[in-house]
Structures are given as C-alpha cells and as structure tokens.
Amino acid sequence: MADWLSSEIIEKIQWNERLFSLRIRSEFKNFIAGQFVRVALDIQGERVARPYSLVNEPGDEFLEIYFNIVPEGPLSPALAALDVGDGIFVTDRANGFLTxxxxxxxxxxxxxxxxxxxxxxxxxxxxxxxxxxxxxxxxxxxxxxxxxxxxxxxxxxxxxxxxxxxxxxxxxxxxxxxxxxxxxxxxxxxxxxxxxxxxxxxxxxxxxxxxxxxxxxxxxxxxxxxxxxxxxxxxxxxxxxxxxxxx
Ligand SMILES: Cc1cc2nc3c(=O)[nH]c(=O)nc-3n(C[C@H](O)[C@H](O)[C@H](O)COP(=O)(O)OP(=O)(O)OC[C@H]3O[C@@H](n4cnc5c(N)ncnc54)[C@H](O)[C@@H]3O)c2cc1C
CATH class of the missing domain: 3.40.50.80 (Nucleotide-binding domain of ferredoxin-NADP reductase (FNR) module)
Structure with missing residues (x-):
C-alpha cells in the first residue's frame, strides 16, 4: 500500500470556469513522465482519493495536476475550491504505463x-x-x-x-x-x-x-x-x- 504524504498547494491556475491546475509542494518527486499519482482530501470525515496524471517534468521542485470539475463528483469540485496554502494528500508512489x-x-x-x-x-x-x-x-x-x-x-x-x-x-x-x-x-x-x-x-x-x-x-x-x-x-x-x- 502506498502511504499518504501531507502536501501543500503552492500555485493555482484557473483556465476557465471548470478547468484548473494545481501546483503542489510534496516530498514525493520520483515518477516517470506520463505517470499518475493518487491525490486525496478529507471530505466529511472520509478520505476521498482519485488518480491524476502529473503535468510537470520529473525533477521539478513541485508536482502539477490539471483537472476539470465533474459537478456530481465528490473530489474534483473540492480540489477546485482549494487555495494556495491549503493542504492536500499525495501518494508516495506513481503508477501507469503511458510512458x-x-x-x-x-x-x-x-x-x-x-x-x-x-x-x-x-x-x-x-x-x-x-x-x-x-x-x-x-x-x-x-x-x-x-x-x-x-x-x-x-x-x-x-x-x-x-x-x-x-x-x-x-x-x-x-x-x-x-x-x-x-x-x-x-x-x-x-x-x-x-x-x-x-x-x-x-x-x-x-x-x-x-x-x-x-x-x-x-x-x-x-x-x-x-x-x-x-x-x-x-x-x-x-x-x-x-x-x-x-x-
Ligand atoms: C489513471 C487515471 C488518471 C486520471 N488523471 C486525471 C487527470 O489528470 N485529470 C483529470 O481531470 N481527471 C483525471 N482522471 C479522472 C479523475 O481521477 C477523477 O475521476 C475526476 O477528476 C472526477 O473526480 P470526482 O471525484 O469529482 O468524480 P468521480 O466519482 O471520479 O466521477 C464521477 C463521474 O464522472 C466521470 N468522470 C471522471 N472524470 C471525468 C472528466 N474528466 N470529465 C467528465 N466526466 C468524468 C466518472 O466516470 C464518473 O462517472 C484520471 C483517471 C484515471 C483512471
């Protein structure tokens, strides 16, 4: 099982009313370009996690995810509501074969x-x-x-x-x-x-x-x-x- 790392939003880009990118400061940096990590927030006492691909290049000092709001979904609207300085969880492992x-x-x-x-x-x-x-x-x-x-x-x-x-x-x-x-x-x-x-x-x-x-x-x-x-x-x-x- 991967562990959760407490991480922090350091930049937020809003592209339009439903599209966002978040830059995240995290201890985790070890991935191959094309892979995804799991990202989570605690929502109403429950840890809600979903996979997100990394947009940044391995070796960057931050992780970056790019996502759209799925209005009926539990996580993406909550991610879109985050601001710089807010906490977020990221797994300590990346996965995926789109490399x-x-x-x-x-x-x-x-x-x-x-x-x-x-x-x-x-x-x-x-x-x-x-x-x-x-x-x-x-x-x-x-x-x-x-x-x-x-x-x-x-x-x-x-x-x-x-x-x-x-x-x-x-x-x-x-x-x-x-x-x-x-x-x-x-x-x-x-x-x-x-x-x-x-x-x-x-x-x-x-x-x-x-x-x-x-x-x-x-x-x-x-x-x-x-x-x-x-x-x-x-x-x-x-x-x-x-x-x-x-x-
Ligand atoms: C390997 C992998 C990597 C992923 N990487 C990204 C990423 O980099 N960026 C990103 O935006 N999403 C990505 N996703 C989708 C992401 O994990 C979430 O499902 C999505 O952000 C919605 O989360 P939610 O909790 O709000 O809703 P969920 O409970 O996950 O989904 C609610 C419903 O919306 C559908 N749905 C999921 N994603 C979308 C979408 N983008 N547009 C329309 N409908 C959708 C689901 O199939 C489901 O029917 C990835 C999924 C997988 C499997």
Missing part, C-alpha cells in the same frame, strides 16, 4: 488527447528523452471550445524548441479557431485530414499511438487503427497503441 519506456522502437510517435488528457503528454514532451527516440512527434489535442485549450504557451515553447520534429494539431469542435481542425480526432483520422496536416501516415511500420482522455475518443480511434492493422500494445505482445482512459 515512452513502454513504447517499442519506431519512428513516429502520435500523442492524442482529449481535454485534461493532454497533461501526461506535456510532462513527456518537456523532457529530452522523447526527442532523442523519435524522428517526429505529433500532438493532437481535442477540446470543445477555445477556452479549454490550456497550456498553449507551454506548447508554443515546445514548438519553438523542436521545430519540424514536432507537429501540434489542435482540434476545437464547437468553435472556430484559426489553424484548428473542426472535427473530432476519430473523424479526422478516418477522412485522412489529420495525417495530411501532420505530413506523415499512421501505419504499422513507423507509428506508435498513445491516447489519453475520454473513452469515446479512445475506443473510436482504436477501432479505426485496428482496421488498418495496428494492435494494442502489451509488454508480452508488442503493438502500436497505448491508452489511458480517464472516464
């Missing part, structure tokens, strides 16, 4: 996220290792409206640092934004427009696809890629698709 250590050798890495699912990919993209391993990295980040497209400054920095090796493709499905795809990720894979924009294909030879966020996107994209011969990745049976479903 590039799990990805078999290939040329092109596709990172596909809906909403807060972009978090673990940002952690990975801030490090050096991923840029040494893959010739080209595509980040597809899908949201409903422009106000949900968080972390644009960090993504712009990654674009500046890595030039042609990086391709960022925003998907904004309920509003117009210059340069953004207007349909959902699965639709744009089906009709070829995503790959056309990235300038490379998703295929069994060159590609690994990591997905994070809502199950609907992950299920639709997986079905579409399986029809092209890509397979789910397992340690014992290497494949091309790695996923983490948040809900």
């Amino acid at each position: 590039i250590d799990e990805v078999p050798g290939c040329r092109h890495l596709w990172l596909l996220a809906t909403g807060t699912g972009v978090g673990p990919f940002l952690s990975t993209l801030k490090g050096d290792k991923v840029w040494q391993r893959f010739e080209k990295i595509v980040l597809g980040y899908s949201v409903r409206d422009v106000s949900e497209l968080s972390y644009r400054e960090q993504i712009a920095e990654i674009e500046n640092r890595h030039g042609e090796q990086f391709c960022f493709v925003p998907f904004v499905t309920r509003e117009k934004l210059d340069g953004a795809m207007e349909q959902r990720i699965p639709v744009c894979i089906e009709n070829g427009s995503f790959e056309e924009r990235a300038g490379i294909d998703i295929n069994t030879e060159d590609s690994h696809v990591m997905m994070c966020g809502n199950s609907a996107m992950i299920t639709s994209v997986t079905e579409c890629l399986e029809a092209r011969g890509l397979r789910k990745h397992r340690r014992r049976e290497p494949g091309h698709i790695t996923t983490e479903k948040y809900h």
